[in-house]
Amino acid sequence: MELSLCVLGCGNYAATFARQLRGQNGPAVRLYFASRDLRRARAYCRRYGGHGAFGSYEEAVADPRIDACYVCTPHHLHLKHALLAISHGKHVLVEKPIACVPNEARQMIHAARSAGRVLMVAENARFLPIVKHSKQLIDEGLLGDLRLAQFQQEGPFRLGGWRASADMMGGGLLIDGGIHLVDMMVHLAGRPTEVSAVRLPHAMEGMEGMEGEDGVALTARLPxxxxxxxxxxxxxxxxxxxxxxxxxxSRGKLTFDPGGQSIVLETTTSRQRWLFPDDRLGIVAMVEEFHDAVAEERTPMPSADEGLYDLEIVLEAYRAAKAGQPVRLG
Ligand SMILES: NC(=O)c1ccc[n+]([C@@H]2O[C@H](COP(=O)([O-])OP(=O)(O)OC[C@H]3O[C@@H](n4cnc5c(N)ncnc54)[C@H](OP(=O)(O)O)[C@@H]3O)[C@@H](O)[C@H]2O)c1
Known part of the structure; x- marks a missing residue:
């Protein structure tokens, strides 16, 4: 089955997404592009081998050629754009976080279920070969009883536009890129029973206008x-x-860089290393899963409920940071 997928929002990450899908031996997908500016949609269409361009999201969702939409807009608009697509009978792949608050996510999930449409959160890190294989090694019990799971990412990134607004982001960077680490923690180490968090002191340079946090440390009690x-x-x-x-x-330690190509497993007596092809994004495999879920009329993996769960952890972590004490999770 060939899936006609329209990108809603021609911004930075939409370009990364389209570049990855272009010219790869991936799923059978025909890309279309919709932007609030028709010229931008046309430019993306030309650059990334698209099949059509639209000058508004409304026009795109009303087009019978389109089967599904990839919502790649600011966080506060995910609900609006996902509902727009679902109400026109389209399947939806929505960028992370699924929404800014759980009620919006539930509304989206309910709408997709009622319409019999597939709703998937674009949690691309799940599809990195390195993460998939780590999960397998952990599930095989090679680490023994888990004691500590650490996920760290730091960088000198700059930001602007809607990301500076706490309302449009739904918070700060934990709800943005940080939610990938939350998802990875839940996926590899289980659902936490308690969460604590501390905002790092705001940086002086480059982050002046940012209302949300620009650094966070989170601890979680795992099952x-x-x-x-x-x-x-x-x-x-x-x-x-x-x-x-x-x-x-209790038996070993597993180490990897999500953007790297190897996993190392060390025990007291051995050291093993697995090498993987260079795939830092997992986008092609993620779209393949979305495509298959639509073709087979089934729930995608990960499900939208998992996206909602990640969002709930992030928001509970914000609550814990504000209260200055741990929050128990239901
Ligand atoms: N999975 C990942 O690793 C990853 C990485 C980066 C970002 N993302 C996600 O991708 C989504 C988009 O992020 P981005 O970095 O691509 O942002 P961006 O460059 O600002 O692009 C967002 C696009 O949304 C559209 N848009 C519609 N209404 C808007 C409004 N009121 N204000 C601003 N833009 C509006 C615009 O496209 P038009 O003008 O063309 O309509 C804009 O270019 C977010 O959900 C983000 O979390 C995911």
């Missing part, structure tokens, strides 16, 4: 009693080098 730790910052002076994810258990 086995292990500790989850996330350190995520855009205001660091250096990037954290390779090996920014590590999971330590």
């Amino acid at each position: 086995s009693g292990a500790l989850g730790f996330i350190n995520y910052s855009w205001a660091a002076t250096q990037r954290i080098p390779r090996g920014s994810v590590s999971l330590s258990g």
